[in-house]
Amino acid sequence: MAPKKAEELQFSIDPNSGVPFYKQIILQIEMAIADRRLKRGNQLPTVRSLAVDLKINPNTVAKAYNQLELRGIVSTQQGTGTFISDKEVEMDDVEREKILSQITRDFLSKASSYGFSIQEIIEHLNELQDRE
Amino acid sequence: MAPKKAEELQFSIDPNSGVPFYKQIILQIEMAIADRRLKRGNQLPTVRSLAVDLKINPNTVAKAYNQLELRGIVSTQQGTGTFISDKEVEMDDVEREKILSQITRDFLSKASSYGFSIQEIIEHLNELQDRE
DNA sequence: TGTATTGTACTATTGTTATAGTACAAACAA
DNA sequence: TTGTTTGTACTATAACAATAGTACAATACA
Incomplete structure (x- = not known):
């Protein structure tokens, strides 16, 4: 167990992005888990405190x-409170590879609709990773 | 005048992004103009054809x-039809980077929910690129 | 034991988004 | 001319998103 508070995380909401608030929150938590800023057992901010912090309704955080x-x-x-659980994804290697390809x-076809090349994307990802 | 069709452009819609369809279309057109894939006089797809293409309502394209x-x-x-006019579309590198980031x-959060790491994704992309 | 904190569950309201469907108007081509 | 293609305009409907407000239930702590 690691019942540590996750207060070091800085959430933010962009009201002009068109992305629903609750989805922005989900996305930020997922990303934090993906790059290990959030780990198993970490406690998330309470619905009320995060709502105050982001100046939105508690119901939206709860959602x-x-x-x-x-x-x-x-x-x-x-x-x-609410805590990160330890979700294990079980898949065989063939299935994994298939999903990753898909x-x-x-993603690549979406990116190309906006004019981004695969080179550009790889560079961007490398930058993201180097920032650790 | 350059009344050329802009059929080489591939539009796409992501229904899960939370971004309204009409905004996704607007952004893709703006970016295409900004990096010269669309030029003055180019004809956009008709509202009806793009609607069929993206499997959405013509009203949404019209919007x-x-x-x-x-x-x-x-x-x-x-x-x-609808044509690109000669208004400048500004898209500085910062803005472009922001969109790529989003x-x-x-993509990363979706990938990580399947258990893929950034490392793994970069390798996969590198393989794809080397295959050209 | 109280008391504060936490998440949950409603109701009601407002605005946005996307849809279906219908009809009309302007330009063009045969 | 007639018919096709184009964008436009409108109504109505449904779903979603965010808000305010209120109340309740479970936990932790002093």
Whole structure:
């Protein structure tokens, strides 16, 4: 267990992006897990405190947390808080490769609709990784 | 005049991004103009054909075109079509980078929910590129 | 035991987005 | 001329997103 607070995380909301607030929150939590800023057992901000922080409605934060819980990414205990759970994804290597190819193809075609080349994307990803 | 068709352009819609369809279309057109894939006089797809292509409602495409016309970026002649006008579309590197970041984050969070690491994704992309 | 904190569950309201469907108007071509 | 293609305009509907407000339930702590 690592019931550490995750207060060092800085959430932010862009009201002009067109992306729903609750999805922006989900995205930021997913990204934080992906690059290890959030680990198993870490506690997320309370719905009320994050709502105050982002100047949005507590219901909106709760909606984000609920969706993450449905997907098994966090677990919540009423009266205690919401915590990162340890979701294990089980897949055989063939299936994994297939899925990676599929979502990568989708991503590349989307990126090219905006005029981004695969070189540009690789550079961008490398930069992201070097920033650790 | 350059009344060329702009059929080589591949538009795409991501229904899961949270970004409204009409805004996705607007952004893709703006970026195509900014990096000269679309030039003055080029004809955009008709509202009906693009709607069929993207499997969305013609009204949604029309909404995107209308907003672009309000901003002077395209001009429409009823019975003829919608064309790129000669208004400058500014897209500095910062803005472009921001957009690349957003769609990349989208992709990474999806990938990480399947258990893929950034490292793995970069390797996969490198393989794809070497295969050219 | 209280008391504060946490998540949950409603209702109601507002604005945006996307859809279906219909009809009309302007340009063009045969 | 007639018919096709183009964009436009409108109504109505449904779903979603975010808000305010209120109340309740479970936990932790002093």
